[in-house]
Amino acid sequence: MKRIKVAFFIVSNGLGGAEKVLLEIIKRVDKTKYEPFLIVNNEIKDYYAAHVASENIFSLGNIYPLLNSSLAQRIIIRARPFFDISKLLLLSKVKSTYCFLKSNNIKIIHSHLMYDFLLSCSIREIDKSIRFIYTLHGFLNLKKENELTYVIKHKTFIKKLSNADVITCVSPQIETFMKESYPSLSSKLITITNGISDSLFNHNFRLDLEKSSLKVNMNKFSFLFIGGDKSVKGGILLVKAIKLFENNPALRDINFEVFFAGPYLNDSPLICQIKNDRYLSTKIKLLGYLDPIKMEEIYSKVDFLIMPSLSEGYPLAAVEAVNNGIPVICSNINAFKLMFDERFLIELSSKAILLMMSKLMTDNVYRSDFISSFIDFKVSVWSELIVSYEEIYCKSNQ
Structure with missing residues (x-):
């Protein structure tokens, strides 16, 4: 059976919740049905490399060139020039990234964070036949000092978000927030039940x-x-x-x-x-x-x-x-x-x-x-999350 090819986009300067979620998706997706590809910056490539075939990884190089400096981490990272440099480095990779996707006949891309969102949007604008899935891992923070404001203006982000075929939300609360705030995107929103690794966190939570x-x-x-x-x-x-x-x-x-x-x-x-x-x-x-x-x-x-x-x-x-x-x-x-x-x-x-x-x-x-107050807090396992994404990939491939 011919496997469905999915390219996962992730551009990040560290390992947080979104990065962990993506790793679990790549590890657990059914490899007999789906073939994962990875578009990633050098700074976090090794975190995923063991779970994706080396020929299926496209490196974007160092997108965060200033992070190796402690002075940069304390001062420059909070300033707009840092974000401008990183964005320019990333957007210079659009053509080569698209060539990688085309040469591998990849028609589904799945993006998770802000910089890879910009890259995915640029790809989608080049080729409308590519199916674009974007995952919202959190609520949009509109404070001026937030990274969103530095990377892309909020109104521009919402406009570009309409390029996505599917917008997955990691909790029903996020989907509700998005529907109330941006009704025009309602038809694209799907709640994906968030899960916790059942290999490490397999305890049935019940406070004693x-x-x-x-x-x-x-x-x-x-x-x-x-x-x-x-x-x-x-x-x-x-x-x-x-x-x-x-x-x-x-x-x-x-x-x-x-x-x-x-x-x-x-x-x-x-x-x-x-x-x-x-x-x-x-x-x-x-x-x-x-x-x-x-x-x-x-x-x-x-x-x-x-x-x-x-x-x-x-x-x-x-x-x-x-x-x-x-x-x-x-x-x-x-x-x-x-x-x-x-x-x-x-x-x-x-x-x-x-x-x-x-x-x-x-x-x-x-x-x-x-x-x-925590007894009724429910957490599901990764299996539910993976099944949901596999269904989305399958529909996107039709």
């Missing part, structure tokens, strides 16, 4: 309240923060909140620790503050980047995940944590409002974080109510 009540007698509470020194993840607010414990006599003796996971620069101001402060260095354990195996080990050690994020798309870290039986302390941004009980979402301030952490460690009733 009796077990949680035993925590009253434990000597130490453990929190997990994932975000490294990225300001958008709220690490600065969390560190300020932890410091407030030291300055409050009523809370100073509460025994807790915070595992600080995610990539960071050793000389970033936030990391230097943690390392050079006697109190913070005893409370915060710097872990750096953790692969999925190590993440599972950490989940077995912590009581809560804390996400004081300033912005999130679809927060995969929260879903993974809940699937492992770990309740999540979240900021009151839209992404979390549509996922969890709003009664327990916190304001974006160090005092609000302090209050939530202290209540969970000292108030047994409040902690029990908080944990109970």
Whole structure:
């Protein structure tokens, strides 16, 4: 049987939720029916290379040329010239990318992020016969400092999005948001049930309240923060909140620790503050980047995940944590409002974080109510996600 060829587009400077979702799709799609191809930048090519035949990979080269400089990561990456350079490098690859697709007779392309979206749109404008699938991994953030504004203007993005034949949403909340905000795109939207790897995160999530009540007698509470020194993840607010414990006599003796996971620069101001402060260095354990195996080990050690994020798309870290039986302390941004009980979402301030952490460690009733709010949170396995995409690829090939 002739296999359906699908080219997956991914251009990114790191490994987040969208990148993980794509990897699982490539790994798990039925290889007897579908032949995966990959259009990818050099910075993350190795992450996928083991799962795609080498002759099926088209490298876009280094699209993020400034990332190897720590100075660039601290300063230039937040400036418009960085995005302009990367966009120019990427769009210079349109012709060669199209030639690769044409030479391999590929008629279906599947894009996931913002830069590869631009590349996919350019390809589609050249050849209307190519079927274009785009996955929305999160809510559109319209703040001026958001990457969307730097890469492509919002109105232009919505206009180009109409080029897609299918727009998949990783949660029903995102589909609802898109239908209400952009009715003209409604006919293209499909909710794809988001899943968590059933090889690593195969626990049937059901919080054991009796077990949680035993925590009253434990000597130490453990929190997990994932975000490294990225300001958008709220690490600065969390560190300020932890410091407030030291300055409050009523809370100073509460025994807790915070595992600080995610990539960071050793000389970033936030990391230097943690390392050079006697109190913070005893409370915060710097872990750096953790692969999925190590993440599972950490989940077995912590009581809560804390996400004081300033912005999130679809927060995969929260879903993974809940699937492992770990309740999540979240900021009151839209992404979390549509996922969890709003009664327990916190304001974006160090005092609000302090209050939530202290209540969970000292108030047994409040902690029990908080944990109970997660019991009905449902997470599916990857098999549902893959079946849905395979059906879309099959229809797109007809």
